[in-house]
Amino acid sequence: MRWIWIDKFVEFESGKRAVxxxxxxxxxxxxxxHFPGYPVMPAPLMIEAMAQTGGIxxxxxxxxxxxxxxxxxxxxxxxxxGLPGDQLRLEATIDSLAPxxxxxxxxxxxxxxxxxxxxxxxxxxxxxxxxxxxxEENFVFNDNFMNLLKFYKPNEAGASS
Amino acid sequence: xxxxxxxxxxxxxxxxxxxxxxxxxxxTPEATLMGDLGAESIDFLDIVFRLEKSFSIKIPRExxxxxxxVLGNAEYVADGKLTPAGLEALKSQMPHVDFGDxxxxxxINKITDLFCVESIVKYIEGKIN
Numbered sequence: 001m002r003w004i005w006i007d008k009f010v011e012f013e014s015g016k017r018a019v020x021x022x023x024x025x026x027x028x029x030x031x032x033x034h035f036p037g038y039p040v041m042p043a044p045l046m047i048e049a050m051a052q053t054g055g056i057x058x059x060x061x062x063x064x065x066x067x068x069x070x071x072x073x074x075x076x077x078x079x080x081x082g083l084p085g086d087q088l089r090l091e092a093t094i095d096s097l098a099p100x101x102x103x104x105x106x107x108x109x110x111x112x113x114x115x116x117x118x119x120x121x122x123x124x125x126x127x128x129x130x131x132x133x134x135x136e137e138n139f140v141f142n143d144n145f146m147n148l149l150k151f152y153k154p155n156e157a158g159a160s161s
Numbered sequence: 162x163x164x165x166x167x168x169x170x171x172x173x174x175x176x177x178x179x180x181x182x183x184x185x186x187x188x189t190p191e192a193t194l195m196g197d198l199g200a201e202s203i204d205f206l207d208i209v210f211r212l213e214k215s216f217s218i219k220i221p222r223e224x225x226x227x228x229x230x231v232l233g234n235a236e237y238v239a240d241g242k243l244t245p246a247g248l249e250a251l252k253s254q255m256p257h258v259d260f261g262d263x264x265x266x267x268x269i270n271k272i273t274d275l276f277c278v279e280s281i282v283k284y285i286e287g288k289i290n
Contacts, residue, residue, distance in 0.1 A: 071203040072203050072204070072207060074179075074180070074207070095210075096210040096213075096214070098206075098210070098222075099222070100206060100222070101203075101206045101207075101210075103207070103210055121203065121206070121207050121210075123203060123206075128202075128203075128206075
């Protein structure tokens, strides 16, 4: 299984904010178990989707030189369910960005309705784990993640430039 | 900007309630961040970010919670305790902290007990007044 929970970026302002969309589909196997007869996108996966949106935003701000790891979910409030056929709009805004960490504030909406409010903190892990060694290569920003930005077209319909 | 200690305390309290998800009556001046309020290492950065924002100040890395660079220095630590030189180094970096009984038994595992709510309030006071 590919652990990617956003489909594409539709807006991206370097170092400031990013908007990604996620189309929820019954083709996703897990929805048939969550729950049988009543498929809804699991809330933790919405948190993961926001972590991916915000993580790429934070990573890009430092030219993908840092290993950006989700360190803390400061807030996660859910207002509506995410159902098959829904298109979620995930908007992440950088709140603080420092050499060793960053925080973002995020909202998820669907057709203008608020689905969730999620704030989180990312650690630039090489700068925080004194004494612990991590692999040289950036295992966070692998090809799967980099493709999401590679295919981002700022001028596409629906995206602001 | 000059603020009374009560005002600073109130804002620090609010910051810690938001950062750590604790109740405001748990955030007493004597409460230790890790022991009493359950803070983990990443929370310290979160607290610094939030304090910078709510007081509109810049907090240089390691100034408010400087233990890490002392612990990383081989001259300052021996047998799990701070050496006299290490203790002096820590004291000079943390003038806002009351060292109390720590000096008589500078066990490095107890360093985190030095970070209490009162020490944050004192640090902020020193910054803004």
